[in-house]
Amino acid sequence: MSPTVVDGLPAHILFVHFVVVMVPLTALAVVAGAVRQRWARRMGVLLPVTALVTLAMVPVTTHAGEWLERRSGHSPLLRRHTELGDTLLPWALGLFLAATVVWWIGRRTAPAVAPDGVDAGSTTDAGPARSGGGWQRAGWVRTVAVVAAVAIGAGAVVDVYRIGESGAKAAWEGTTQSAPASH
Template identity: 75%
Template sequence: MSPTVVNGLPAHILFVHFVVVLVPLTALAVVAAAVRPAWARRMGVVLPVTALVTLALVPVTTHAGEWLEKRAGHGALLERHTELGDTLLPWATGLFLVATAVWWTARRTAPAAARDGAAPSGLLTAGWFRAAAVVLSVVVAAGAVVDVYRIGESGAKAAWQGTAQSAPASR
Protein backbone atom coordinates (compact mmCIF):
# COMPACT_ATOMS: atom_id res chain seq x y z
CA MET A 1 0.00 0.00 0.00
CA SER A 2 2.63 2.55 1.02
CA PRO A 3 6.33 2.56 1.75
CA THR A 4 7.18 1.30 5.18
CA VAL A 5 10.90 2.11 5.19
CA VAL A 6 12.68 5.20 3.86
CA ASN A 7 16.49 5.22 3.90
CA GLY A 8 16.48 2.48 6.51
CA LEU A 9 14.14 4.32 8.88
CA PRO A 10 10.49 3.53 9.50
CA ALA A 11 8.46 5.66 7.05
CA HIS A 12 5.92 6.46 9.77
CA ILE A 13 8.46 8.78 11.35
CA LEU A 14 8.69 10.78 8.11
CA PHE A 15 5.00 10.72 7.15
CA VAL A 16 3.80 11.78 10.58
CA HIS A 17 5.61 15.11 10.18
CA PHE A 18 3.68 15.86 7.00
CA VAL A 19 0.38 15.09 8.74
CA VAL A 20 1.28 17.13 11.82
CA VAL A 21 1.99 20.16 9.62
CA LEU A 22 -0.67 19.77 6.92
CA VAL A 23 -3.71 19.07 9.12
CA PRO A 24 -3.45 22.35 11.11
CA LEU A 25 -2.53 24.35 7.99
CA THR A 26 -5.45 22.89 6.06
CA ALA A 27 -7.76 23.49 9.01
CA LEU A 28 -6.66 27.13 9.23
CA ALA A 29 -7.10 27.62 5.48
CA VAL A 30 -10.58 26.08 5.53
CA VAL A 31 -11.73 28.34 8.36
CA ALA A 32 -10.20 31.41 6.71
CA ALA A 33 -11.87 30.55 3.40
CA ALA A 34 -15.25 30.05 5.07
CA VAL A 35 -14.96 33.33 7.01
CA ARG A 36 -13.78 35.34 4.00
CA PRO A 37 -15.18 34.13 0.66
CA ALA A 38 -12.72 36.42 -1.15
CA TRP A 39 -9.89 34.45 0.44
CA ALA A 40 -11.49 31.23 -0.78
CA ARG A 41 -11.51 32.62 -4.31
CA ARG A 42 -7.91 33.77 -3.94
CA MET A 43 -6.79 30.35 -2.68
CA GLY A 44 -8.60 28.75 -5.59
CA VAL A 45 -8.12 25.08 -6.24
CA VAL A 46 -5.14 25.00 -3.85
CA LEU A 47 -7.60 24.73 -0.95
CA PRO A 48 -9.27 21.44 -1.91
CA VAL A 49 -6.04 20.02 -3.37
CA THR A 50 -4.21 20.65 -0.09
CA ALA A 51 -7.08 19.04 1.79
CA LEU A 52 -6.95 16.06 -0.59
CA VAL A 53 -3.21 15.62 -0.10
CA THR A 54 -3.74 15.81 3.66
CA LEU A 55 -6.52 13.24 3.44
CA ALA A 56 -4.38 10.90 1.32
CA LEU A 57 -1.45 11.09 3.74
CA VAL A 58 -3.52 9.96 6.73
CA PRO A 59 -4.02 6.31 5.65
CA VAL A 60 -0.47 6.19 4.27
CA THR A 61 0.84 7.30 7.66
CA THR A 62 -1.48 4.93 9.50
CA HIS A 63 -0.36 2.00 7.35
CA ALA A 64 3.29 2.79 7.98
CA GLY A 65 2.50 3.11 11.69
CA GLU A 66 0.82 -0.31 11.76
CA TRP A 67 3.90 -1.79 10.10
CA LEU A 68 6.09 -0.15 12.75
CA GLU A 69 3.82 -1.28 15.59
CA LYS A 70 4.31 -4.94 14.59
CA ARG A 71 8.05 -4.45 14.97
CA ALA A 72 8.11 -2.23 18.07
CA GLY A 73 6.49 -4.56 20.55
CA HIS A 74 3.36 -3.95 22.53
CA GLY A 75 2.49 -1.81 25.47
CA ALA A 76 -0.39 0.21 26.81
CA LEU A 77 1.03 3.49 25.50
CA LEU A 78 1.60 2.12 22.02
CA GLU A 79 -1.85 0.55 21.99
CA ARG A 80 -3.41 3.89 22.96
CA HIS A 81 -1.47 5.67 20.20
CA THR A 82 -2.60 3.11 17.64
CA GLU A 83 -6.23 3.44 18.68
CA LEU A 84 -6.07 7.24 18.50
CA GLY A 85 -4.32 7.10 15.13
CA ASP A 86 -7.39 5.43 13.65
CA THR A 87 -9.57 8.42 14.61
CA LEU A 88 -7.96 10.98 12.29
CA LEU A 89 -9.30 9.72 8.95
CA PRO A 90 -12.89 10.93 9.56
CA TRP A 91 -11.61 14.38 10.55
CA ALA A 92 -9.37 14.58 7.48
CA THR A 93 -12.31 13.50 5.34
CA GLY A 94 -14.42 16.24 6.91
CA LEU A 95 -11.70 18.81 6.20
CA PHE A 96 -11.60 17.73 2.57
CA LEU A 97 -15.39 17.85 2.18
CA VAL A 98 -15.71 21.29 3.81
CA ALA A 99 -12.73 22.64 1.84
CA THR A 100 -14.24 21.40 -1.40
CA ALA A 101 -17.68 22.82 -0.59
CA VAL A 102 -16.27 26.23 0.38
CA TRP A 103 -14.06 26.32 -2.72
CA TRP A 104 -16.89 25.22 -5.01
CA THR A 105 -19.36 27.80 -3.74
CA ALA A 106 -16.76 30.59 -3.81
CA ARG A 107 -15.79 29.59 -7.34
CA ARG A 108 -19.39 29.69 -8.52
CA THR A 109 -19.98 33.18 -7.11
CA ALA A 110 -16.84 34.73 -8.62
CA PRO A 111 -17.71 34.73 -12.37
CA ALA A 112 -21.10 36.42 -11.92
CA ALA A 113 -19.60 39.14 -9.76
CA ALA A 114 -16.73 39.74 -12.17
CA ARG A 115 -19.06 39.87 -15.16
CA ASP A 116 -21.52 42.30 -13.58
CA GLY A 117 -18.94 44.36 -11.72
CA ALA A 118 -21.10 43.86 -8.65
CA ALA A 119 -20.34 42.48 -5.27
CA PRO A 120 -20.25 38.69 -5.19
CA SER A 121 -23.54 36.98 -4.46
CA GLY A 122 -24.64 33.41 -4.08
CA LEU A 123 -24.56 30.69 -1.47
CA LEU A 124 -21.26 31.58 0.18
CA THR A 125 -22.36 35.17 0.67
CA ALA A 126 -25.90 34.27 1.80
CA GLY A 127 -26.01 34.93 5.52
CA TRP A 128 -27.40 31.58 6.65
CA PHE A 129 -25.14 29.51 4.41
CA ARG A 130 -22.04 31.47 5.30
CA ALA A 131 -22.80 31.15 9.01
CA ALA A 132 -23.31 27.41 8.61
CA ALA A 133 -20.07 27.10 6.60
CA VAL A 134 -18.14 29.02 9.24
CA VAL A 135 -19.56 26.95 12.11
CA LEU A 136 -18.99 23.67 10.29
CA SER A 137 -15.46 24.61 9.26
CA VAL A 138 -14.57 25.66 12.81
CA VAL A 139 -15.98 22.44 14.28
CA VAL A 140 -14.21 20.19 11.76
CA ALA A 141 -10.97 22.17 11.92
CA ALA A 142 -10.91 22.17 15.73
CA GLY A 143 -11.72 18.46 15.85
CA ALA A 144 -8.94 17.65 13.39
CA VAL A 145 -6.33 19.78 15.16
CA VAL A 146 -7.23 18.46 18.61
CA ASP A 147 -7.13 14.90 17.28
CA VAL A 148 -3.69 15.43 15.73
CA TYR A 149 -2.47 16.82 19.04
CA ARG A 150 -3.86 13.85 21.01
CA ILE A 151 -2.41 11.34 18.58
CA GLY A 152 0.98 13.07 18.55
CA GLU A 153 1.13 13.33 22.31
CA SER A 154 0.31 9.64 22.72
CA GLY A 155 2.92 8.73 20.10
CA ALA A 156 5.57 10.81 21.81
CA LYS A 157 4.78 9.17 25.13
CA ALA A 158 4.90 5.72 23.55
CA ALA A 159 8.27 6.45 21.92
CA TRP A 160 10.00 8.47 24.60
CA GLN A 161 8.54 7.78 28.04
CA GLY A 162 11.25 6.27 30.20
CA THR A 163 14.03 6.94 27.68
CA ALA A 164 14.95 10.54 28.51
CA GLN A 165 15.62 12.41 31.71
CA SER A 166 14.78 15.96 32.73
CA ALA A 167 18.39 16.58 33.76
CA PRO A 168 21.23 16.34 31.22
CA ALA A 169 23.07 13.04 31.17
CA SER A 170 26.51 13.17 32.78
CA ARG A 171 29.45 12.47 30.52
Protein backbone atom coordinates in the same frame (compact mmCIF):
# COMPACT_ATOMS: atom_id res chain seq x y z
CA MET B 1 -0.22 -0.12 0.00
CA SER B 2 2.49 2.35 1.01
CA PRO B 3 6.20 2.42 1.70
CA THR B 4 7.15 1.27 5.15
CA VAL B 5 10.86 2.15 5.08
CA VAL B 6 12.48 5.24 3.57
CA ASP B 7 16.28 5.35 3.42
CA GLY B 8 16.52 2.88 6.30
CA LEU B 9 14.10 4.77 8.57
CA PRO B 10 10.55 3.64 9.36
CA ALA B 11 8.36 5.65 6.97
CA HIS B 12 5.87 6.44 9.73
CA ILE B 13 8.44 8.67 11.41
CA LEU B 14 8.73 10.72 8.21
CA PHE B 15 5.08 10.68 7.09
CA VAL B 16 3.79 11.74 10.48
CA HIS B 17 5.53 15.10 10.09
CA PHE B 18 3.57 15.78 6.90
CA VAL B 19 0.29 15.01 8.67
CA VAL B 20 1.19 17.00 11.79
CA VAL B 21 1.91 20.08 9.66
CA MET B 22 -0.71 19.74 6.93
CA VAL B 23 -3.80 18.94 9.00
CA PRO B 24 -3.59 22.18 11.04
CA LEU B 25 -2.60 24.23 7.96
CA THR B 26 -5.47 22.76 5.97
CA ALA B 27 -7.86 23.40 8.85
CA LEU B 28 -6.67 27.01 9.06
CA ALA B 29 -7.08 27.48 5.30
CA VAL B 30 -10.59 25.98 5.34
CA VAL B 31 -11.69 28.21 8.22
CA ALA B 32 -10.10 31.28 6.61
CA GLY B 33 -11.79 30.52 3.29
CA ALA B 34 -15.13 29.95 4.99
CA VAL B 35 -14.91 33.22 6.90
CA ARG B 36 -13.61 35.31 3.99
CA GLN B 37 -14.94 34.23 0.61
CA ARG B 38 -12.38 36.45 -1.08
CA TRP B 39 -9.66 34.25 0.44
CA ALA B 40 -11.46 31.11 -0.70
CA ARG B 41 -11.56 32.47 -4.23
CA ARG B 42 -7.89 33.41 -4.02
CA MET B 43 -6.92 29.90 -2.83
CA GLY B 44 -9.09 28.46 -5.58
CA VAL B 45 -8.88 24.77 -6.34
CA LEU B 46 -5.69 24.55 -4.30
CA LEU B 47 -7.87 24.42 -1.16
CA PRO B 48 -9.67 21.13 -1.89
CA VAL B 49 -6.58 19.66 -3.60
CA THR B 50 -4.48 20.32 -0.49
CA ALA B 51 -7.20 18.79 1.68
CA LEU B 52 -7.33 15.75 -0.64
CA VAL B 53 -3.56 15.21 -0.45
CA THR B 54 -3.72 15.57 3.33
CA LEU B 55 -6.60 13.09 3.45
CA ALA B 56 -4.64 10.63 1.30
CA MET B 57 -1.60 10.84 3.57
CA VAL B 58 -3.55 9.86 6.69
CA PRO B 59 -4.08 6.18 5.73
CA VAL B 60 -0.56 6.04 4.25
CA THR B 61 0.83 7.25 7.59
CA THR B 62 -1.45 4.92 9.56
CA HIS B 63 -0.39 1.94 7.44
CA ALA B 64 3.28 2.76 7.98
CA GLY B 65 2.55 3.13 11.70
CA GLU B 66 0.89 -0.28 11.86
CA TRP B 67 3.94 -1.77 10.16
CA LEU B 68 6.16 -0.10 12.76
CA GLU B 69 3.91 -1.21 15.61
CA ARG B 70 4.30 -4.88 14.58
CA ARG B 71 8.07 -4.43 14.92
CA SER B 72 8.00 -2.56 18.23
CA GLY B 73 7.49 -3.69 21.77
CA HIS B 74 3.88 -3.77 22.88
CA SER B 75 3.01 -1.28 25.59
CA PRO B 76 -0.17 0.37 26.80
CA LEU B 77 1.18 3.72 25.56
CA LEU B 78 1.80 2.36 22.07
CA ARG B 79 -1.62 0.72 22.03
CA ARG B 80 -3.24 4.03 23.02
CA HIS B 81 -1.34 5.87 20.28
CA THR B 82 -2.44 3.30 17.71
CA GLU B 83 -6.07 3.56 18.79
CA LEU B 84 -5.98 7.36 18.63
CA GLY B 85 -4.25 7.24 15.23
CA ASP B 86 -7.27 5.45 13.82
CA THR B 87 -9.50 8.42 14.75
CA LEU B 88 -7.91 10.93 12.36
CA LEU B 89 -9.28 9.62 9.06
CA PRO B 90 -12.87 10.83 9.65
CA TRP B 91 -11.55 14.28 10.62
CA ALA B 92 -9.37 14.42 7.50
CA LEU B 93 -12.36 13.37 5.39
CA GLY B 94 -14.40 16.12 7.05
CA LEU B 95 -11.67 18.65 6.25
CA PHE B 96 -11.70 17.57 2.61
CA LEU B 97 -15.49 17.84 2.40
CA ALA B 98 -15.46 21.24 4.14
CA ALA B 99 -12.67 22.45 1.83
CA THR B 100 -14.67 21.34 -1.19
CA VAL B 101 -17.82 23.10 0.04
CA VAL B 102 -15.91 26.29 0.88
CA TRP B 103 -14.28 26.24 -2.56
CA TRP B 104 -17.64 25.62 -4.24
CA ILE B 105 -19.33 28.45 -2.31
CA GLY B 106 -16.43 30.74 -3.17
CA ARG B 107 -16.91 29.98 -6.85
CA ARG B 108 -20.69 30.43 -6.71
CA THR B 109 -20.45 33.78 -4.94
CA ALA B 110 -17.67 35.16 -7.13
CA PRO B 111 -18.25 38.79 -8.07
CA ALA B 112 -19.29 39.51 -11.61
CA VAL B 113 -16.40 40.82 -13.68
CA ALA B 114 -16.88 43.19 -16.60
CA PRO B 115 -15.03 42.52 -19.86
CA ASP B 116 -12.40 45.09 -18.85
CA GLY B 117 -11.57 42.99 -15.75
CA VAL B 118 -13.20 45.34 -13.23
CA ASP B 119 -15.83 44.14 -10.75
CA ALA B 120 -19.22 44.83 -12.31
CA GLY B 121 -21.01 45.72 -9.13
CA SER B 122 -20.89 46.40 -5.47
CA THR B 123 -19.64 43.36 -3.63
CA THR B 124 -19.43 42.17 -0.08
CA ASP B 125 -17.13 39.50 1.24
CA ALA B 126 -19.98 37.03 0.72
CA GLY B 127 -20.09 37.90 -2.98
CA PRO B 128 -22.20 40.25 -5.08
CA ALA B 129 -24.51 42.53 -3.15
CA ARG B 130 -27.75 41.47 -4.79
CA SER B 131 -31.19 40.95 -3.43
CA GLY B 132 -33.14 37.80 -3.97
CA GLY B 133 -33.56 34.36 -2.56
CA GLY B 134 -30.54 32.87 -4.31
CA TRP B 135 -28.01 35.09 -2.60
CA GLN B 136 -29.83 34.87 0.73
CA ARG B 137 -29.64 31.08 0.51
CA ALA B 138 -25.95 31.40 -0.31
CA GLY B 139 -25.56 33.47 2.88
CA TRP B 140 -27.32 30.77 4.88
CA VAL B 141 -25.18 28.04 3.32
CA ARG B 142 -22.08 30.14 3.99
CA THR B 143 -23.02 30.49 7.67
CA VAL B 144 -23.41 26.74 7.97
CA ALA B 145 -20.09 26.29 6.15
CA VAL B 146 -18.32 28.65 8.59
CA VAL B 147 -19.70 26.82 11.62
CA ALA B 148 -18.87 23.41 10.12
CA ALA B 149 -15.38 24.53 9.06
CA VAL B 150 -14.59 25.82 12.55
CA ALA B 151 -15.95 22.67 14.23
CA ILE B 152 -14.22 20.26 11.85
CA GLY B 153 -10.98 22.25 11.82
CA ALA B 154 -10.86 22.44 15.61
CA GLY B 155 -11.69 18.75 15.97
CA ALA B 156 -8.98 17.76 13.48
CA VAL B 157 -6.33 19.91 15.15
CA VAL B 158 -7.21 18.63 18.62
CA ASP B 159 -7.14 15.05 17.34
CA VAL B 160 -3.71 15.55 15.74
CA TYR B 161 -2.44 16.99 19.02
CA ARG B 162 -3.81 14.04 21.05
CA ILE B 163 -2.36 11.50 18.61
CA GLY B 164 1.02 13.24 18.52
CA GLU B 165 1.22 13.58 22.27
CA SER B 166 0.40 9.90 22.76
CA GLY B 167 3.00 8.96 20.14
CA ALA B 168 5.64 11.08 21.82
CA LYS B 169 4.86 9.46 25.16
CA ALA B 170 5.01 6.01 23.59
CA ALA B 171 8.36 6.75 21.95
CA TRP B 172 10.07 8.73 24.69
CA GLU B 173 8.56 7.66 28.03
CA GLY B 174 11.36 6.46 30.28
CA THR B 175 14.15 7.31 27.84
CA THR B 176 15.23 10.65 29.30
CA GLN B 177 16.15 11.89 32.75
CA SER B 178 15.30 15.18 34.43
CA ALA B 179 18.97 15.80 35.24
CA PRO B 180 21.66 15.92 32.53
CA ALA B 181 23.53 12.66 32.01
CA SER B 182 27.10 12.71 33.22
CA HIS B 183 29.69 11.85 30.60
